[in-house]
Amino acid sequence: MTQLADLSASDPRSLVSLRTISKNFGAVSALTEVDLDIFPGEIVALVGDNGAGKSTLVKILAGVLQPSSGAIAFDGAPVTLSNPSAALRLGIATVFQDLALCENLDVVANIFLGRELSPLQLDEVAMEVRAWTLLGELSARIPSVREPVAALSGGQRQTVAIARSLLMNPRVILLDEPTAALGVAQTAEVLNMIERVRDRGLGVVIISHNMEVVRAVADRIVVLRLGRNNGVFPPDASNHDLVSAITGADDNAVSRRARSVAQPRSLNPGRH
Amino acid sequence: MSPDSGHHADSPALLDRGDTRLKDRSGIAGALKAFADRVQSGDLGSLPVVIGLAIIWTVFQTLNPVFLSPRNLVNLLFDCSTVGVISLGIVCVLMVGEIDLSVGSVSGLSSAILGVLWVRLGWPPELAILAALAAGCLIGCLYALLFNRLGMPSFVSTLAGLLGFLGLQLYILGPKGSINLPYESPLVTFGQLLVMPAPVSYALAAVPGALTLVRRLRTARRRRASGLSSRALGGLLLEAGLITVVLEGMAYYLNFARGVPWMFGLFVGLVMAMNYALRSTQWGRSMTAVGGNREAARRAGIDVRLIYASAFALCSTLAAAGGLLSAARLASSNLQAGTVDVNLNAIAAAVIGGTSLFGGRGSAYSALLGIIVIQSIASGLTLLDLSSSLRYMITGGVLAIAVVVDSLARRSRVSHGRA
Numbered sequence: 279m280t281q282l283a284d285l286s287a288s289d290p291r292s293l294v295s296l297r298t299i300s301k302n303f304g305a306v307s308a309l310t311e312v313d314l315d316i317f318p319g320e321i322v323a324l325v326g327d328n329g330a331g332k333s334t335l336v337k338i339l340a341g342v343l344q345p346s347s348g349a350i351a352f353d354g355a356p357v358t359l360s361n362p363s364a365a366l367r368l369g370i371a372t373v374f375q376d377l378a379l380c381e382n383l384d385v386v387a388n389i390f391l392g393r394e395l396s397p398l399q400l401d402e403v404a405m406e407v408r409a410w411t412l413l414g415e416l417s418a419r420i421p422s423v424r425e426p427v428a429a430l431s432g433g434q435r436q437t438v439a440i441a442r443s444l445l446m447n448p449r450v451i452l453l454d455e456p457t458a459a460l461g462v463a464q465t466a467e468v469l470n471m472i473e474r475v476r477d478r479g480l481g482v483v484i485i486s487h488n489m490e491v492v493r494a495v496a497d498r499i500v501v502l503r504l505g506r507n508n509g510v511f512p513p514d515a516s517n518h519d520l521v522s523a524i525t526g527a528d529d530n531a532v533s534r535r536a537r538s539v540a541q542p543r544s545l546n547p548g549r550h
Numbered sequence: 551m552s553p554d555s556g557h558h559a560d561s562p563a564l565l566d567r568g569d570t571r572l573k574d575r576s577g578i579a580g581a582l583k584a585f586a587d588r589v590q591s592g593d594l595g596s597l598p599v600v601i602g603l604a605i606i607w608t609v610f611q612t613l614n615p616v617f618l619s620p621r622n623l624v625n626l627l628f629d630c631s632t633v634g635v636i637s638l639g640i641v642c643v644l645m646v647g648e649i650d651l652s653v654g655s656v657s658g659l660s661s662a663i664l665g666v667l668w669v670r671l672g673w674p675p676e677l678a679i680l681a682a683l684a685a686g687c688l689i690g691c692l693y694a695l696l697f698n699r700l701g702m703p704s705f706v707s708t709l710a711g712l713l714g715f716l717g718l719q720l721y722i723l724g725p726k727g728s729i730n731l732p733y734e735s736p737l738v739t740f741g742q743l744l745v746m747p748a749p750v751s752y753a754l755a756a757v758p759g760a761l762t763l764v765r766r767l768r769t770a771r772r773r774r775a776s777g778l779s780s781r782a783l784g785g786l787l788l789e790a791g792l793i794t795v796v797l798e799g800m801a802y803y804l805n806f807a808r809g810v811p812w813m814f815g816l817f818v819g820l821v822m823a824m825n826y827a828l829r830s831t832q833w834g835r836s837m838t839a840v841g842g843n844r845e846a847a848r849r850a851g852i853d854v855r856l857i858y859a860s861a862f863a864l865c866s867t868l869a870a871a872g873g874l875l876s877a878a879r880l881a882s883s884n885l886q887a888g889t890v891d892v893n894l895n896a897i898a899a900a901v902i903g904g905t906s907l908f909g910g911r912g913s914a915y916s917a918l919l920g921i922i923v924i925q926s927i928a929s930g931l932t933l934l935d936l937s938s939s940l941r942y943m944i945t946g947g948v949l950a951i952a953v954v955v956d957s958l959a960r961r962s963r964v965s966h967g968r969a
Contacts, residue, residue: 340849342848342849361848362848362849362850362851363851363852363853366851367851372849374849378843378845378846378849378850379843379846380838380839380842380843380846380847380910381842381843382838382841382842382843382910382911383835383838383839383842387835387838387839391835391836391839391846391847391850391852392836392839392847392850392851392852393850393851394832394835397831397832397833398831398832399830399831400830400831400832400835402769403769403772403773403776403778404776406565406566406773406776406778407565407776407777407778410565410566410778419569420569421569421571421572422566422569422572423566424566428963428964429966442850
């Protein structure tokens with residue numbers, strides 16, 4: 279990764295700034311010169327179609343993938359996120375789309391994985407109490423924290439993954455589709471939680487395909503399209519503008535469907 | 551969520567008993583029911599091996615009444631300890647989902663190093679032992695290097711090691727071949743004769759039960775103070791009492807013959823230490839995590855390479871230690887030390903004992919239980935004066951059954967959500 283990219287253009291208030299980040303997988307460039315700023319106390323929603331590069335960008339921020347070029351600054355200082363623990367040390371916590379839980383370990387072990395209390399004589403009691411507290415804050419419906427994660431439903435696993443990200447009082451939290459497997463009540467709880475951590479001054483990045491979720495919590499909506507920045511929108515931007523930015527065309531499947539729904543059961547649904 | 555103590559275990563005020571879907575499993579009956587649930591869902595633990603051992607012992611005892619005599623059991627324990635220590639290392643690599651096929655060769659190499667340095671070159675035995683252990687550790691580091699840096703599957707690198715280190719063993723021993731170790735030396739005495747005096751054996755047999763009780767009581771007190779459910783005193787006393795009675799009974803029985811071998815004491819000590827390390831330290835937790843889901847462990851910030859390296863290094867070091875013990879047991883460093891037999895027995899013992907070949911599940915005690923099964927079969931067949939051809943076939947059959955049980959249990963765990 280080159281440090282030559284221009285970091286001077288970044289906003290001094292930003293907690294994390296990415297400048298001209300590119301990531302190539304062989305001949306495919308998943309990200310091309312993407313810029314992103316994360317401010318403390320702000321929720322940024324990262325939206326885009328499938329394959330737009332959202333998850334790749336999050337993985338770069340989490341230290342799971344390394345960018346092919348571009349620069350990252352944390353608190354204004356250039357940093358290299360060469361592995362996940364580097365990101366964790368800086369206080370960047372992530373809830374991955376695939377959750378990254380160990381199914382053979384129980385809930386407590388998963389929440390504290392890599393950050394166990396008293397490493398030479400694990401303090402299971404204190405860890406269990408803290409786990410219950412965290413899960414309580416998320417109104418989790420988990421019957422027992424001593425069951426292996428394999429026994430949990432998708433939504434319960436997602437809650438465990440979110441609880442784990444909150445454990446270390448991070449400064450930035452990245453959520454890749456955090457509500458995908460959640461029920462109605464728990465989605466609301468997670469959105470409340472996201473707002474609570476935002477109000478505590480954390481920077482939050484949320485990826486979601488669900489525009490309702492995005493509009494409900496985001497302070498700023500960043501659109502990616504085919505691995506490039508494609509506009510920044512306020513949460514009250516019109517649906518049309520957002521969809522156009524995401525799909526890259528005024529005339530797209532969503533707008534066509536909207537039009538055809540607007541003229542229901544017409545005798546001549548043919549397109550023009 | 552009041553933190554005051556004195557709640558009954560099923561009180562809804564407890565932090566971890568709030569969910570109405572949770573079945574009450576407190577008390578002795580509850581513990582039994584929970585155990586039955588676990589077994590039903592495929593979380594067999596050491597149940598198959600205990601049943602298997604009972605069957606094997608019954609069969610051999612009916613065929614030859616000498617089998618369960620104190621004398622034969624003392625010999626059995628001497629024999630268990632050498633391969634058992636190697637098997638303990640295998641548990642480590644299996645925990646992270648890898649394998650070491652070269653433990654037999656490494657143990658043979660370590661016994662050759664001991665013999666050459668000590669007897670031929672006249673080094674002090676302590677130094678020769680350290681050198682052999684260091685060589686084992688180095689070999690493990692080499693496997694770790696090949697695995698971590700070059701991405702070489704451990705199956706292949708250790709298969710190469712199996713041949714390579716067997717060759718090195720023969721090379722070191724040279725044309726003169728086997729070396730006899732000084733018969734009166736403390737090492738050989740330790741391997742062949744040294745048993746605990748009866749009072750010491752009774753005292754040591756009381757240790758595991760006492761340790762269990764103290765640890766469990768402390769945990770229960772802390773859990774109560776933190777508003778968590780805790781196990782009832784009766785159950786704790788029963789468990790610790792049962793452990794103590796069984797161990798004291800065994801010591802009493804063995805003391806009819808020579809007594810409990812110190813070498814077996816060392817083996818059990820290593821098993822207990824490993825059990826603690828795997829269950830109650832961050833390292834052990836990381837080992838389990840890496841074996842369960844390597845990528846998840848990496849994303850949790852665990853240094854996955856270091857964990858693999860520690861597993862390989864520990865396995866090879868324990869293999870070297872096992873080689874030293876078997877050299878002491880045989881009073882020689884010979885050309886046949888650590889041949890295929892040792893290799894497969896060590897791996898079979900870990901698997902038979904209940905450590906999964908698929909990684910992420912296992913316990914140090916599986917090495918202890920598994921090796922007792924293997925050695926029981928070997929000893930029983932020797933008593934029946936059966937040829938080694940039959941011995942191989944029967945041991946192979948037992949291993950196959952153990953792996954089938956492991957695979958079936960795994961399938962059942964997946965369907966019961968216990969992966």
